[in-house]
Amino acid sequence: MIEMxxxxxxxxxxxxxxxxxxxxxxxxxxxxxxxxxxxxxxPNINKTLDERRESIEGGIEKAESIQAEARQTLDSYKELLxxxxxxxxxxxxxxxxxxxxxxxxxxxxxxxxxxxxxxAGHTQIAADRRQATEQLRQDVGQLxxxxxxxxxxxSLEDHARQSRTIDxxxxxxxxxxxxxxxxxxxxxx
Amino acid sequence: MSNExxxxxxxxxxxxxxxxxxxxxxxxxLFEPIFTVGPIEFNKIMLLALLGTALILTxxxxxxxxxxxxxxxxxxxxEAGYDFVRRGVAREIMGKKGEPFVPLLVxxxxxxxxxxxxxxxxxxxxxxTSAIAFPAVLAAVxxxxxxxxxxxxxxxxxxxxxxxxxxxxxxxxxxxxxxxxFFSNVILRPFTLTVRLFANMFAGHLLLLLFITATWYxxxxxxxxxxxxxxxxxxxxxxxxxxxIQALQAYxxxxxxxNYLSQALEEAH
Numbered sequence: 001m002i003e004m005x006x007x008x009x010x011x012x013x014x015x016x017x018x019x020x021x022x023x024x025x026x027x028x029x030x031x032x033x034x035x036x037x038x039x040x041x042x043p044n045i046n047k048t049l050d051e052r053r054e055s056i057e058g059g060i061e062k063a064e065s066i067q068a069e070a071r072q073t074l075d076s077y078k079e080l081l082x083x084x085x086x087x088x089x090x091x092x093x094x095x096x097x098x099x100x101x102x103x104x105x106x107x108x109x110x111x112x113x114x115x116x117x118x119x120a121g122h123t124q125i126a127a128d129r130r131q132a133t134e135q136l137r138q139d140v141g142q143l144x145x146x147x148x149x150x151x152x153x154x155s156l157e158d159h160a161r162q163s164r165t166i167d168x169x170x171x172x173x174x175x176x177x178x179x180x181x182x183x184x185x186x187x188x189x
Numbered sequence: 190m191s192n193e194x195x196x197x198x199x200x201x202x203x204x205x206x207x208x209x210x211x212x213x214x215x216x217x218x219l220f221e222p223i224f225t226v227g228p229i230e231f232n233k234i235m236l237l238a239l240l241g242t243a244l245i246l247t248x249x250x251x252x253x254x255x256x257x258x259x260x261x262x263x264x265x266x267x268e269a270g271y272d273f274v275r276r277g278v279a280r281e282i283m284g285k286k287g288e289p290f291v292p293l294l295v296x297x298x299x300x301x302x303x304x305x306x307x308x309x310x311x312x313x314x315x316x317x318t319s320a321i322a323f324p325a326v327l328a329a330v331x332x333x334x335x336x337x338x339x340x341x342x343x344x345x346x347x348x349x350x351x352x353x354x355x356x357x358x359x360x361x362x363x364x365x366x367x368x369x370x371f372f373s374n375v376i377l378r379p380f381t382l383t384v385r386l387f388a389n390m391f392a393g394h395l396l397l398l399l400f401i402t403a404t405w406y407x408x409x410x411x412x413x414x415x416x417x418x419x420x421x422x423x424x425x426x427x428x429x430x431x432x433x434i435q436a437l438q439a440y441x442x443x444x445x446x447x448n449y450l451s452q453a454l455e456e457a458h
Binding site for chain 1: 215218229230231234235238239241242245246249250252253254255256257258259267268271291292293295296299300319320321322323325326327330391
């Protein structure tokens with residue numbers, strides 16, 4: 001190898017021997033490039049790369065926080081919805097209960113009124129009947145007296161006795177008639 | 190200038206014209222100075238080095254001087270390149286400890302790559318890294334960094350042990366191994382780093398030159414043109430191949446650098 005170098009060096013400007021001006025130029029050129037990279041360019045780009053990484057990471061973080069917020073909002077909405085549903089169910093239940101009690105009350109009231117009306121009707125009917133009976137009794141008495149007077153041709157003197165006889169007669173009649181009367185009122189209900 | 194010294198592509202010689210094929214040679218790597226300042230001859234190689242440096246600086250300045258959190262197209266491309274070295278080389282090989290060396294690795298990668306790429310740029314068409322001064326300078330920078338990191342993290346004795354005495358071997362072996370390790374790590378490493386890059390680019394340039402000058406040389410007559418066509422096709426194929434090699438060599442250079450540095454860091458315990 002050394003022989004080769006010597007052989008090459010025997011000619012002027014051998015390609016295996018560095019030319020000193022070229023060494024100088026090479027050193028200067030490389031030095032400038034290294035200096036530029038070392039002092040300015042690479043710190044610059046490293047700063048930018050860091051910034052980029054941070055901004056990407058920041059973006060991811062931001063997206064995550066927004067997502068979390070959205071999830072939270074969704075949860076709260078769901079909760080609200082469930083609450084509302086529950087409340088609605090409760091109200092419905094309450095209304096149902098209220099309605100049922102109202103209906104029961106109304107029914108009771110209706111029953112009461114009906115019974116009242118029926119009772120009043122009964123009373124009325126009884127009064128009417130009593131009145132009619134009284135009237136009828138008098139009329140029958142009158143008619144019977146008249147008839148008897150006509151038949152006998154004289155008026156009966158003992159009015160009181162006469163009246164008792166009639167009454168007795170009528171009571172008998174009434175007792176006979178009283179049997180079917182209650183059954184008629186049962187059917188009317 | 191003797192006949193030998195005529196640069197290959199300066200000839201106007203064709204097949205069957207009674208002049209020999211101007212095969213590319215060492216002279217293809219030498220250039221007339223553009224101007225001379227004192228003892229310094231400013232030639233095309235230096236011009237390309239300066240232009241390449243300006244290119245790298247312009248590109249990365251435009252991309253990274255005012256970086257945006259939401260990157261534009263230029264910044265995105267530059268970020269991809271930066272990320273390739275930072276993640277693909279520094280993080281991959283050195284881990285978290287590689288972070289302080291990212292500027293060095295990024296500078297190395299783009300410097301080497303751009304200087305390599307000049308080989309296929311029209312009108313430039315010369316890989317700056319095929320001038321051995323440039324790989325040598327870079328290897329020297331790597332070597333100095335390597336040594337500094339080794340001795341700074343391990344101290345003097347630890348550093349020597351790190352460089353020359355691999356642990357966990359039976360004692361007699363160290364008699365042989367220590368000199369070999371010293372030679373390999375301290376002397377050979379910068380040398381191989383230089384020569385690998387230099388030789389790849391040198392050979393690549395020679396190959397391209399060979400096929401392109403052959404194409405040019407054989408043009409002119411019908412028979413010659415028939416030969417010129419495959420030569421030209423090969424020149425195109427090799428251009429693609431060289432594009433690959435240029436990127437690969439830049440990558441290999443930073444990967445090796447990262448390896449050396451991680452070795453200097455990791456065997457501290």
